[in-house]
Amino acid sequence: MAALCESFTLCGLGPSSGVGLDGGLLALEPGPDRDHVLLTDRGRTATLFKVSDQKPLGCWSAKHGQIITCPVVCNFETREYIAVHDDKVLRIWKNTDVNLDKAFKATLSADVYRIHSLPKGGPVVLFKGGAVRTLDVLLEAPQQEIENIISDEVIKWSEALMERQQPVLIFATEKNGDCFVYVQKLKMNNLHKYKLEQQELSKALSFTAYIKNRIITLLCLSSNDCVYKFLIPLQQNTEEEEQILPKSLLLNLSVSGSVLKGTSFVVLDKDHIAVLGSLATAGEESKECLTIWNTKFQTLQTSKELPLGTSGQIWCYEKKFFFTHGKVLTVVIYKCETSSLAAAVGKLKDSQAPDVSSFVDWNTLGDEELVISFQSQQSVALKPESGMTDASTTVFENELRQVMSKEQMPDFQATIGCVVTALINRCKANPKYYPRNLLLQIVENQDLSYSLCPDLMVVALEKKDLHLLQICLQRFPDIPEEITYACLKAFLSFSDAYLQRIDLNLESVICYLDIELNNKEVKAEIVENGFSTELEQDIWETKITKKHHVTSDSESCPVGPQKAALLNAILHSSYSETFLLPHLKNLPAQQAILFLRYLYYLYVKCSEKITTTLPGTSPPTVNQIMDWLCLLLDAHFSVMVMLPEAKELLSKLHKFVRAQVRFYSELNKIEGSLRELQRLNHQKDPHTYSVEVLELI
Known part of the structure; x- marks a missing residue:
């Protein structure tokens, strides 16, 4: 889900504010610090603002008769500012410089379209003729010859991205109604040109792009009220001068009879985009508004009417929208949550879980056979009944690894899902065949789901491939509760001695287990949130000897690190209580x-610190621990009460919870007292000076 939160005015726009409004702002760029933004108007002025304080930190103006033609950007390495006025005059200055006319000046030999500054890649200059130079190269010889690449085409949009610490510049051009996209890798100095497949009688209004897995995803807002997606692989093997990029529909901007006429948009995360435009309903006057759309479920999440009108521009930095509204620049804070069915009907994965991309049209998937086109344009068919030799299997797996490293196919995740299904079907037909390393590589490096390869975890359970199961639990967002329970039962059944011989990912446990082992003999008594459990009394206390009050059980993890890592993967998995509870009732006592002892151990570890979080990479959260504690007790409470070995554990858990309840009760009392003091202070005359001593009882 997504929501628009509080909003505020950053600054006024107009002659009195020093920031112009004719046709909107030229641009808004990030400043040298996270809370800073640079505003460039369509005139002579650039202003640096601190957003949280809503005040300007600096303002620079070109002299009368000069026009700033390129938005001001910050060089994050030197903390200097860069601008271009009158198309060719480059200016560089620092915060301490007051007069822009006295700042560093260099006159270039060609007109500049835009300067892009990357936090780790340095400033990049794009000329109107399509040539690209880094700022360092340009300053060495400002009058160097600049080639003209795009001839009669006009640049409409550009963006700089980072891919494996290498800057990549992408820009879109237009000529006679056709749109072209250029991708320039600066370090390799190679340029690729593409032609966009367009919808008839529609026009590209706005672009944005991002890089993931060596693929540029280009999004285009079209005049036919749709957002289209184009995939551009960074690694090219073709020598064609111009390729046509096929489009796919990402989002239709219509809902319940209303159509949004978008003017500009930004990407918020993998499932959400924000669009600024006019929402038109039949028989009603259109209203300008800011909207957030879910691209996975094709729904309008939220909207905000803008009755004073906008310039049609929107920018997004640090979870904030920036846009003009009337004669002011407005800032709106937003929040987005991961979109998944698990969020709607079950428990959502932890926010630290890996990214899971939206999957493609299920109707495009094959049944039992898949043909993959390789670089040589040959095709290899993988069938479950195929009788490939070891040599041919090795060749296939090597070629498949090469294909996965390039990701040139539009429906790549669905294709890999079909490949995994075909491999698993062959494993079923031939028990001796099990490409474990290949399956591990695919699951680790590709955004798959359980639904794309439903038999993978079943076969992994049969093969006792615990490492693969651990990765699947961490990455798959849609694992059925039956499979989750089967994994839990299997993990608990293996001995710690057996698990020590298995290579598993221990990142989620190694930090707090190490801390725990180093301090194993330091404490002799449980002290939780300032309260000792020795003081807690209950009906079972007379049956428990004093030695059980020491922390021997709570100081040491009841399972080994390998089993703890596997159980943590279970805690991170998505589930619905309604479907999981019947399976948990079948878990042996x-x-x-x-499992309950391990959950209690984690609960105590979480409660030792104020943050209630465990150290390490993606450890279980306190909410996940509590949810599973409740689930397990609901499923086995009558059995737990009857078992003698469970009574001591239940007693400790009961006393620990009582201690925490008492602790938070005292905190609530303090909070109430402080609120009462605050109320009394408001009633007093603020001009009266007094010294008071307050005693909290």
Whole structure:
């Protein structure tokens, strides 16, 4: 889900504010610090603002008769500012410089379209003729000859991106109604040109782009009220001068009879985009508004009417929207949550979980056979009944790895899902065949889901491939509760001695287990949030000897690090209580007690610090721990009460919770007292000076 939160005015726009409004701003760019933005008007002025304080930190103006033609950007390496006025005059200055006319000046030999500044890639200059130079190269010889690449085409949009610490510049041009896209890799100095497949009688209004897995995803807002997606692989093997990029519909900007006539848009995350435009309903006057759309479920999430009108421009930095509204520049804070069915009907994965991309049209998937086109344009068919030799299997797996490293296919995830399904079907037909390393590589490096390869985890359970199961639990967002339970039962059934021989990812446990082992003999008594459990009394206390009050059980993890890592993967998995609870009731009593002891151990570890978070990479959260504690007790409470070995554990858990309840109760009392003091202070005369001593009882 997405929501628009509070909004505020950053500055006024007009002659009195020093920031012009004719046709909107020239641009808004990030400043030298996270809370800073640079505003460039369509005139002579550039202003640096601190957003949280809503005040300008600096303002620079070109002298009368000069026009700033290129938005001011910040060189993040030197903390200097760069601008171009009158198309060819480059200016560079620092915060301490007051007069822009006295700043560094260099006159270039060609007109500049835009300067892009990357935090780690340095400033990049794009000329109107399509040539690209880094700022360092340009300053060495400002009058160097600049080639004309795009001839009669006009640049409409450009963006600089980082890919593997290498800057990549992408810009779109237009000529006679046709749109072209150029991709320039600066370090390799190679340029690729593409022609965009367009919808008839439509025009490209706005572009944005991002890079993931060596593929540029270019999004285009079209005049036919749609957003289209184009995929551009960074690694090219073709020598064609111009390729046609096929489009796919990402989003239709219509809902319940209303159509949004978008003017500009920005990408918020993998599932959400924000669009600024006019929402038109039949028989009603159109209204300008800011909207957030979910591209996965094709829904309008939220909107905000803008009755004073806008310039049609929108920028997005640090979870904030910036746009003109009337004669002011407005800032709106927003929030977005991960979109998934798990969020709607079950427990959502932890926010630290890996990215899972939206999957493609299920109707495009094959049944049991898939043909993959390789670089040589030959095709290899993989069938479950195929009788490939070891040599041919090795060749296929090597070629498949090459294909995965390039990702040139539009429906790549769906294609890889079909390949995995075909491999698993062959494993079923031939028990001796199990390409474990290949399957591990695919699951680790590709955004797959359980639905794309439903038998993968079943076969992994049969093969006791615990490492693959661990990765699947961490990455798949849609694992059925039956499979989650089967994994839990399997993990609990293996001995720690057996698991020590298996290579697993221990990042989620190694930090707090190391801390725990280094301090194993330091404490002799449980102290939780300032309260000792020795002081807690209950009906079972007379049956528990004093030695059980020491922290021998709570100081040491009841399972080894390998089993703890596997159980953490279970805690991170998505589930619905309604569907999981019946399966948990079938868990053997001894395994249920072991799991409950581990959950209690985690709960105590979380409560030792104020932050209630465990150290390490993607450890279980306190909410996940509590949810599973409740689930396990709901499923086995009557059994736990009857088992003698469970009574001590339940007693400790009961006393620990009581201690925490008492602690938070005291905090609530303090909070109430402070609120009462605050109320009394408001009633007093603020001009009266007094010294008071307050005593909290």
